[in-house]
Structures are given as structure tokens and as C-alpha cells.
Amino acid sequence: MKKPLLLTTLLALSASLACAAAPTISKRASEIDPRAKEHPEIDFVFTDKKGKPQDTQNASVDTSVKPQGKLVIWLMGHNAQLFERLNSYGLHAIQPHYANKWFGLIPSDKRDSGKVLGDIRLEACTGQDVSDLVSIPQPDSMMERSFQFVKWLAKEHPEGKWDQFISEDGKGLRWDKVIVSGASHGATTSARFAKHQKVDRVVCFCGPRDNYDSWQxxxxxxxxxxxxxxxxxxxxxxxxxxxxxxxxxxxxxxxxxxxxxxxxxxxxxxxxxxxxxxxxxxxxxxxxxxxxxxxxxxxxxxxxxxxxxxxxxxxxxxxxxxxxxxxxxxxxxxxxxxxxx
Known part of the structure; x- marks a missing residue:
């Protein structure tokens, strides 16, 4: 890239980030979908021991920026600063609550056998019964939680035009418009999911790993x-x-x-x-x-x-x-x- 073009790009980026961040829209998964359930056996719960909600999901879009028509699904804890940047690029972004607390609960001899982690990640994403060690039904999977969240956003925040990410038959998301991304275990799950489902793009920060698995x-x-x-x-x-x-x-x-x-x-x-x-x-x-x-x-x-x-x-x-x-x-x-x- 020529330096003048690079400078122009960076100046435009800095200008966009100087604008006020788009408001974060939050909603608990258990309030959106009555089918959502807790799975305490893998520490997948709606509230912690102090009663603090654990299933809060977050979304944002900057309606003042020209939209790209793409949705980033962030598979990690909410990162407001990252979402601010994604919105400045013209991207919609959501952070769904899905089963990602099972790591320390899997015995090491099984965890490191070479196939276990990839299967658990896939089940956590899809709700398909592919792992013998966890049981995550479809309503509690990343795919379905994301779909239900986007449906709720389309209804409650119409100015965001979230409905563009819903498939024509209304039964799921337009995955060709989705960027899956995450950091650490979220990066690894993003990459594992992309093996199964074609998406627009995958962005892995500090990952992926699963160093004994072969799903890669x-x-x-x-x-x-x-x-x-x-x-x-x-x-x-x-x-x-x-x-x-x-x-x-x-x-x-x-x-x-x-x-x-x-x-x-x-x-x-x-x-x-x-x-x-x-x-x-x-x-x-x-x-x-x-x-x-x-x-x-x-x-x-x-x-x-x-x-x-x-x-x-x-x-x-x-x-x-x-x-x-x-x-x-x-x-x-x-x-x-x-x-x-």
C-alpha cells in the first residue's frame, strides 16, 4: 500500500473512532427464549452465587456509519472497545451467551485424547449431539442463541436493520453474512465452527489451539x-x-x-x-x-x-x-x- 493511501486510511479510521460509541443493547438469553436452560454440570448458568446475571448478551451497531451488511458474532466476553471499532467499520456485532465454561471440568486424560475438545466445541456451537461428555441442546447452542438474539434485535431495534441477517425462511441466520471471531478459547471455537459451517470470515485472536486435537x-x-x-x-x-x-x-x-x-x-x-x-x-x-x-x-x-x-x-x-x-x-x-x- 502506498504511504499516502495508508495515511488516508488511518486518518479516516481515527476520525471514525473519535465519534461517540454506539449504545450497547443488552438482553438476557433466558428472557429472549423460554426454551433456554441452565446446565450447572458444566457451569452454564443464568446467575452466579451472588445472583448476578450470567446470560446477558450484548449487541451494537452504529447507524450513522455506512453498513457493510455483515454481522460479527463475538465468542468471548463482551469487549466494548472492540465493538466500537467494529461498528466504526460498518459492522453489526453481537456477543451471545453460549456454553463455554466446560474446560476445567473435563478430566485431563479424556481432554487430551485428540478429538474431545473439537467435538465439545462443535456441540456448544450447533447443539448437535456429537460429544459424549456434554449435553447441549439446540436452544442453548451458539447458533440458536445468536439467531434468537438477532430476531429479538430485529423487533426491538428496527433502526439497526438486524432482519437482514435472518434467512429467507426465518429459521436461522444468513451465515454467508456472518463473521465469527473470538479470543483464546473463543478463537479456537470460531475456527472449529468454521470447519463445520461456511461463514463470511473468521478472525482469531490468540488462537486457535487445542494442541492435541486433529480437527484443524x-x-x-x-x-x-x-x-x-x-x-x-x-x-x-x-x-x-x-x-x-x-x-x-x-x-x-x-x-x-x-x-x-x-x-x-x-x-x-x-x-x-x-x-x-x-x-x-x-x-x-x-x-x-x-x-x-x-x-x-x-x-x-x-x-x-x-x-x-x-x-x-x-x-x-x-x-x-x-x-x-x-x-x-x-x-x-x-x-x-x-x-x-
Missing amino acids: SLPSATPGNRIFGFSHVLDSGWTGDHYCRSWEMMGLNQFGPIVNVDISAPPFQNTRRLITDADVKGDDKRAHGSVTPGGSAVKDKDGKYIHEAVWHYLFNHPVDQTGSPTPADPDCVKDQQKKAR
Whole structure:
């Protein structure tokens, strides 16, 4: 990208972010759909022990921005700063409540067997009975919770034009208009879901991993050029070869090299594999969260986030513009079971 065009893009982005954030629309899943149920066996509940709601879902759209006609489904806790940026790009965004608290409840010998985590993620997303270890019916899945939330938004917030994301038969979402995204376990679930269901785009922050699973190599309903990843090199998922492993198993090396965004400019060689080595004071935990807007993200001397252009790229770069294929990295350990022995 030529520097004048880059400067124009960044100035426009900064101007859009200077505007007031679109209001967040919140509603509990249990109030939207009477079929929604709790599953305390996997800590999937509507309220915590103090009575605080746990099934609150959040959405936002900036109706003053030209819409792209795409819906981001964020599979993580609500990130208002990320949603502000998504809205500034002309994207609708929702954060549904779905079953994602089962990690610590699965015995390690079963969890690390090579197929368990991918199946649980798929069941949590679809409500299909594909895992013997959990039982998540359709009304409590990510797909159905998202659909019911969008239906509610279409009725209660018509000015947002949420109805454009509902299929013509009214039985589900228009997945060709959906971007699934998440951080950490949400990134991994996004990628697993995209193997099953074709979506417009996938954006994985600090992920995916499931380092003993093999689902990353399954045939994918979502083409690899539509999948983007961004992680920090001090993140344990990177130093442990979990992210590079997943990225290569999903074939992302066919769309460009691994690019350090801190020494490169948009469009980052049109790649799908982005990394940063920004200063996080050597803290691997901060590194994990530094790739999304928030308290862990890195700022410049003026107090501005240094990765604004990266976030814009991840959600907006044309999927048909790809980098050159690169060979697999022989130093990235693919057999994590062997490595662990």
C-alpha cells in the first residue's frame, strides 16, 4: 500500500473512532427464549452465587456509519472497545451467551485424547449431539442463541436493520453474512465452527489451539483464505507451537508468510498469519490479551493503540487478496502428543 493511501486510511479510521460509541443493547438469553436452560454440570448458568446475571448478551451497531451488511458474532466476553471499532467499520456485532465454561471440568486424560475438545466445541456451537461428555441442546447452542438474539434485535431495534441477517425462511441466520471471531478459547471455537459451517470470515485472536486435537486438518466449509489469525510471540500458545501448528494444519500458509505487523505496513503482504512482538514487559499473560483492544493492548507514547491498522485489516481486508504460498515451518512442532511425552 502506498504511504499516502495508508495515511488516508488511518486518518479516516481515527476520525471514525473519535465519534461517540454506539449504545450497547443488552438482553438476557433466558428472557429472549423460554426454551433456554441452565446446565450447572458444566457451569452454564443464568446467575452466579451472588445472583448476578450470567446470560446477558450484548449487541451494537452504529447507524450513522455506512453498513457493510455483515454481522460479527463475538465468542468471548463482551469487549466494548472492540465493538466500537467494529461498528466504526460498518459492522453489526453481537456477543451471545453460549456454553463455554466446560474446560476445567473435563478430566485431563479424556481432554487430551485428540478429538474431545473439537467435538465439545462443535456441540456448544450447533447443539448437535456429537460429544459424549456434554449435553447441549439446540436452544442453548451458539447458533440458536445468536439467531434468537438477532430476531429479538430485529423487533426491538428496527433502526439497526438486524432482519437482514435472518434467512429467507426465518429459521436461522444468513451465515454467508456472518463473521465469527473470538479470543483464546473463543478463537479456537470460531475456527472449529468454521470447519463445520461456511461463514463470511473468521478472525482469531490468540488462537486457535487445542494442541492435541486433529480437527484443524478436517475439510473446511469455510475456505482458508477467509480465516485470519493474530497473536503475540510471547503468548504461551505461540512459544508452545500451538498457534503455528493450527495455522498450518488449516492451510493458512497457502495465503502468505507469517508477518510481524510491528515492522510491516498494511496490507501486511496480504497474509492470514499476523504476529506482534510489541513490548509487554516480558509478561506472557499480558501478551495473550494484548492483541485485542483493552487493558493489555500496547499503546504508543501518545496513549494510542499501536494495532488499530491491524484490527482494521483483520475484519476488512478483501478475502480474495492473498499472499504467496509459503512452505510449512519445520521448526513448528505438529505432533504435540510426541512433544509432551
